[in-house]
Amino acid sequence: xxxxxxxxxxxxxxxxxxxxxxxxxxxxxxxxxxxxxxxxxxxxxxxxxxxxxxxxxxxxxxxxxxxxxxxxxxxxxxxxxxxxxxxxxxxxxxxxxxxxxxxxxxxxxxxxxxxxxxxxxxxxxxxxxxxxxxxxxxxxxxxxxxxxxxxxxxxxxxxxxxxxxxxxxxxxxxxxxxxxxxxxxxxxxxxxxxxxxxxxxxxxxxxxxxxxxxxxxxxxxxxxxxxxxxxxxxxxxxxxxxxxxxxxxxxxxxxxxxxxxxxxxxxxxxxxxxxxxxxxxxxxxxxxxxxxxxxxxxxxxxxxxxxxxxxxxxxxxxxxxxxxxxxxxxxxxxxxxxxxxxxxxxxxxxxxxxxxxxxxxxxxxxxxxxxxxxxxxxxxxxxxxxxxxxxxxxxx
Amino acid sequence: xxxxxxxxxxxxxxxxxxxxxxxxxxxxxxxxxxxxxxxxxxxxxxxxxxxxxxxxxxxxxxxxxxxxxxxxxxxxxxxxxxxxxxxxxxxxxxxxxxxxxxxxxxxxxxxxxxxxxxxxxxxxxxxxxxxxxxxxxxxxxxxxxxxxxxxxxxxxxxxxxxxxxxxxxxxxxxxxxxxxxxxxxxxxxxxxxxxxxxxxxxxxxxxxxxxxxxxxxxxxxxxxxxxxxxxxxxxxxxxxxxxxxxxxxxxxxxxxxxxxxxxxxxxxxxxxxxxxxxxxxxxxxxxxxxxxxxxxxxxxxxxxxxxxxxxxxxxxxxxxxxxx
Numbered sequence: 041x042x043x044x045x046x047x048x049x050x051x052x053x054x055x056x057x058x059x060x061x062x063x064x065x066x067x068x069x070x071x072x073x074x075x076x077x078x079x080x081x082x083x084x085x086x087x088x089x090x091x092x093x094x095x096x097x098x099x100x101x102x103x104x105x106x107x108x109x110x111x112x113x114x115x116x117x118x119x120x121x122x123x124x125x126x127x128x129x130x131x132x133x134x135x136x137x138x139x140x141x142x143x144x145x146x147x148x149x150x151x152x153x154x155x156x157x158x159x160x161x162x163x164x165x166x167x168x169x170x171x172x173x174x175x176x177x178x179x180x181x182x183x184x185x186x187x188x189x190x191x192x193x194x195x196x197x198x199x200x201x202x203x204x205x206x207x208x209x210x211x212x213x214x215x216x217x218x219x220x221x222x223x224x225x226x227x228x229x230x231x232x233x234x235x236x237x238x239x240x241x242x243x244x245x246x247x248x249x250x251x252x253x254x255x256x257x258x259x260x261x262x263x264x265x266x267x268x269x270x271x272x273x274x275x276x277x278x279x280x281x282x283x284x285x286x287x288x289x290x291x292x293x294x295x296x297x298x299x300x301x302x303x304x305x306x307x308x309x310x311x312x313x314x315x316x317x318x319x320x321x322x323x324x325x326x327x328x329x330x331x332x333x334x335x336x337x338x339x340x341x342x343x344x345x346x347x348x349x350x351x352x353x354x355x356x357x358x359x360x361x362x363x364x365x366x367x368x369x370x371x372x373x374x375x376x377x378x379x380x381x382x383x384x385x386x387x388x389x390x391x392x393x394x395x396x397x398x399x400x401x402x403x404x405x406x407x408x409x410x411x412x413x414x415x416x417x418x419x420x421x422x423x424x425x426x427x428x429x430x431x432x433x434x435x436x
Numbered sequence: 437x438x439x440x441x442x443x444x445x446x447x448x449x450x451x452x453x454x455x456x457x458x459x460x461x462x463x464x465x466x467x468x469x470x471x472x473x474x475x476x477x478x479x480x481x482x483x484x485x486x487x488x489x490x491x492x493x494x495x496x497x498x499x500x501x502x503x504x505x506x507x508x509x510x511x512x513x514x515x516x517x518x519x520x521x522x523x524x525x526x527x528x529x530x531x532x533x534x535x536x537x538x539x540x541x542x543x544x545x546x547x548x549x550x551x552x553x554x555x556x557x558x559x560x561x562x563x564x565x566x567x568x569x570x571x572x573x574x575x576x577x578x579x580x581x582x583x584x585x586x587x588x589x590x591x592x593x594x595x596x597x598x599x600x601x602x603x604x605x606x607x608x609x610x611x612x613x614x615x616x617x618x619x620x621x622x623x624x625x626x627x628x629x630x631x632x633x634x635x636x637x638x639x640x641x642x643x644x645x646x647x648x649x650x651x652x653x654x655x656x657x658x659x660x661x662x663x664x665x666x667x668x669x670x671x672x673x674x675x676x677x678x679x680x681x682x683x684x685x686x687x688x689x690x691x692x693x694x695x696x697x698x699x700x701x702x703x704x705x706x707x708x709x710x711x712x713x714x715x716x717x718x719x720x721x722x723x724x725x726x727x728x729x730x731x732x733x734x735x736x737x738x739x740x741x742x743x744x745x746x747x748x749x750x751x752x753x754x755x756x757x758x759x760x
Contacts, residue, residue, distance in 0.1 A: 046536045050522075057524040256520030260581060262486055264537035265509035343755065379736030384744070407737065414741070422752065 043266045047274025051248050052281060061243040065282050069236050069290035074297030076228055081301075096174035099124040099138035106148040109160075112185050119181060133165055139174020140164040155193060229294075230392035233287060233322065234361055234385055237329040238337070240286025241279040242354060245337035248275040250350035272427040276334055276420065283330035291319055291326070318395045321405060325388050328412040332384060333357075335419020339426050361385040381407040384415045437462045437620045438483075438589060442492035445475075445482050450688065452478040454644035455492065460622060460637070462588065465615050467635035468624040471672060473685070475644040476624040477517075480593050483622075484514050497588050510538065513587035515607075517594040519578035523567035527558055527577045530566055531584050538585035552580040556610065572603035579610055590614055591622045596630060608634065628665035638664075642672050643684075708753045715749030718742045 055061045097120050103110060113119055124132050129141035141163040145151070151158040160182060164175025191201040252258045261271065298314050337354060344350035365386050381387040387408040394401060438460040445453040453475045460466035470476050481487040483494055485505035493500055499507040521530050528549060535545045553562045556576045561569065566577060583590060592611065596604040611621050611634060625631055631638060632652060640648040640655075648655060648671050652664055661667040722742030725735050 043537065046533070050533050054522060054524050255523065256518040257522060258520075259486065259516050259518070260514075260520070260534070260578075261537075263484055263509060263512075263514050263582075264534065265506045265539070266537060267506070377736065379740055382737040382740040411741065415744070418745075418748070422748075426755075 043270045044274045044277065047271055048277045048281070051244065051275055051278035055244050055247055055278070055282065058243070058247070061247070061282070064243055065240045065286045066289060068239070069232075069286050070293045073232070073290045073294040076232065077294060077297050078301055080228065093118065094170075094173065095120050096139045096177045097122050097137065098174065098178050099129055099132055099141040100144060101126045105146070106144045108149060108152060109144065109185065112188075113178075113181065116181055118177065129163055133163070133168065133171050136170065139171050140178050142178065152189065229396060230389040231362060231365055233290065233326055233392055234329060234365075234388050235358065236286045236290050237283055237326060237388075238333050238357055238361060241283030241330060241334045241337055244282045245279045245334065246341045246344075246347055246350040246354070248278060249338055249341040250344040250347055253344075254346045268428045269424055272338070272424045276338060276423060279334040279338060280327075280331050283334055284327045287326035287330060288323065291322055295319065314396075317400070318398075321395050321400075322392055325391060325408065325412065328409065328416055329385070329388050332412055332416040332419050335416065335423045338423045339419070342426060365389045378403070378407065382411045384412055387411060438466075438494070438496050438622065440479075440483070440492075440494040443479065443482060443489055443494055444491035445478050445487060446490045451644050453482065456639075456641065456644070456646050457492075458639040458646060458649055460620055462620045463615060463618050464636040465611055465621040465623055465634050467631045467638035468622060468641065469628070469631055469638050469668065470626065470641040472626055474641045476626075476641055477593055479641065480514070480591055480622070480624055483508075484512060484591065485509055510585065511587055512589045512591055513582035513585065514591045515579055515582045515593065515595050517597050519574055521566040521569070521574055521577055521581075524565060526565050527562045527569075527573075527580075528553070530577055531580050534581045535584045540585065548584060548586070552584060555613075556580050556606075570603075571599060572606060575599060575603050575606060579607065583614075587619070589620045589622065591624075593624045594626070595623070596625070596627065628663070628668055632664040640668065640671055647671055710753075711749050712753030715746045715751075715753060718746030718749060720746075722746060 055065075095118050098113065099122050100110070101123070103121060103123050110121065114121055122138055124138060124141070126141075126143070129138070132138045133141065143161040143163065145158050145160075148158045148160075162175055162179055162182070165171040166175075190204070194201045194204070252261065262268070295314055336357070340353050340357075341350040344353055364383070376386075376390050380390060381404050387404075391404055391408045394404060440456055440458050443453055443456045444451065456475075456479060458466075468476050468479065478487065482489050483496070483501060485501050485508050489502060493502045495501070496508050497511045499511060501508050521527075522533070525533065531549045531552060532545065535541075535549060540548060553559060556579060558573075558576050558580065561573055566574065569577070590611075592607070595607045595611075599607070608630070611623065614621050615636075623631070623635060635652060637651045638649070638655065639646055648658070650658070655664065655667045655671070656662060659667040659670040661670055719742070722739040725739040725742070
């Protein structure tokens with residue numbers, strides 16, 4: 041035990057002195073998690089605001105003609121009127137000085153007074169996002185104006201205006217919190233926890249195996265009077281410790297960021313469950329993941345002769361771990377069947393996603409933990425077997 | 437102190453060390469000489485228990501290398517040709533780590549580190565990180581590392597290869613110092629000048645076999661030559677022998693290139709094949725369960741686990757094949 045501890049301690053100290061390891065394993069998760077959390081919501085908020093709150097500039101030929109309509113429009117908070125020469129409206133829309141152009145007939149007031157329906161044309165460009173939004177906005181406003189005029193006319197004739205409403209429509213959004221949280225909750229957050237389980241241990245795994253070969257310290261280490269198994273266990277624990285530390289840090293920084301900033305998507309506050317129970321489950325799954333990937337990383341990295349080579353061997357693991365999840369999540373209305381919870385890596389993403397949304401399905405959690413434990417155990421066995429083979433250690 | 441009996445090491449069909457026997461005593465520098473590729477490094481690696489002997493054995497200070505490997509490693513200190521240090525550790529930390537691995541701790545270890553630092557004149561850079569050391573400085577730390585546990589037997593494998601004159605002198609001085617302290621120093625080299633200057637007795641190995649053993653004077657008298665180098669050439673062979681050796685080497689390289697498995701241990705090949713086929717069987721079993729939708733949901737889980745394990749097994753088997 042003492043020897044395992046010595047190796048473990050040495051590898052951790054060694055790697056804490058390496059700036060590269062510190063950056064990827066410790067600094068990145070601390071910074072990245074809040075950035076993803078807040079950034080994604082800010083972006084969505086921004087997009088919502090963009091369409092709702094931007095003032096639409098509407099061009100008309102004259103601000104003094106058709107005073108009923110012009111007065112009504114100038115009272116609207118998000119609409120600004122601008123007088124332009126009628127023949128230049130297309131150009132002005134392209135320049136971005138106006139979003140849409142309103143062509144009002146000269147006898148507008150007269151037609152209105154004689155209960156006719158004057159034709160008002162809205163010119164906008166659907167290929168231009170700003171113009172399309174402005175066009176939509178002015179059309180909605182015009183519809184309200186039209187309704188007001190209509191209501192006034194009906195009332196003047198002593199008719200209840202509600203009579204023209206055939207049906208009363210009430211929209212009701214049935215999308216779940218999961219569907220609204222969408223990309224962020226569904227994919228990004230759980231996936232990053234899985235990625236951190238790889239990234240956190242990656243540099244240490246390379247450093248203690250291929251790095252030891254590259255620096256030519258391996259033979260001296262093997263000459264020391266302790267069994268190979270103890271050397272591997274010490275190194276293994278160091279890799280696992282580092283990867284777990286990455287996961288713990290990312291969860292902590294995520295919780296802090298979430299406590300300081302509650303996202304609002306403009307459709308009711310979205311609830312992410314960051315209760316102690318949720319954190320505990322994510323932590324347990326994250327650490328078992330770290331143990332599993334550590335075995336895998338160590339086993340693979342020892343075949344490499346140098347740092348660079350080891351990195352080449354390891355990069356496919358990202359794709360392996362992340363791609364299936366990405367594909368599964370991009371399928372519309374994908375609901376993982378029970379079997380998917382037996383696929384290591386993928387199952388972690390699904391369970392973390394569920395837990396974040398407040399669902400605790402103990403069958404899913406149980407299967408996931410059990411599978412991960414089996415593969416983690418396998419990882420330890422494989423790594424120690426590989427290290428006890430002399431040939432790999434001296435492969436030149 | 438060191439007694440080697442019929443030591444043999446085979447890599448597949450190739451015999452790197454062929455029934456080598458010799459004895460060396462405490463308080464001498466014993467030379468293991470031979471041309472490149474003669475089997476010197478392999479012999480030393482087997483003695484250091486890094487490689488396993490195919491046949492024969494050796495005892496070091498009474499510990500058998502085949503049965504008592506950890507005690508053997510505790511008794512010997514080895515300086516390999518390739519010296520590597522942990523760059524982000526200071527010289528002292530490098531020494532401390534290895535001291536701890538050799539079972540030392542506390543004040544006793546710190547005292548020993550201080551002793552080694554003084555012995556090798558490393559005071560100036562003992563607490564600086566090893567990454568920026570010159571070759572000579574690294575060499576000193578590497579020597580310090582190999583003797584941190586005060587071994588009775590010190591093995592040097594081509595210690596001066598690639599060193600400049602001053603760094604080489606450090607090593608040579610240390611070897612003489614160690615002999616005077618009553619240690620057995622085993623020196624493997626192909627440099628006959630070094631050997632003549634340093635060694636008390638030598639064994640010459642050629643193509644894995646011992647071709648001569650004795651003191652330097654004995655070898656000179658036997659061959660009627662006046663330098664060790666001339667005696668060595670006389671023993672190992674003339675031009676014709678060199679030519680034959682070159683041919684053998686080429687054949688060796690050809691074999692190594694076309695038939696990697698020919699160097700393989702049959703047991704290894706068998707077990708890797710078993711692993712591969714077992715992997716394939718698992719994948720097929722998983723696929724059948726999956727396709728036939730046996731056992732409902734549980735069946736699906738089982739099939740994914742089987743396929744996963746199968747793929748892992750197949751990959752592991754492939755690595756085992758490729759490894760040699």
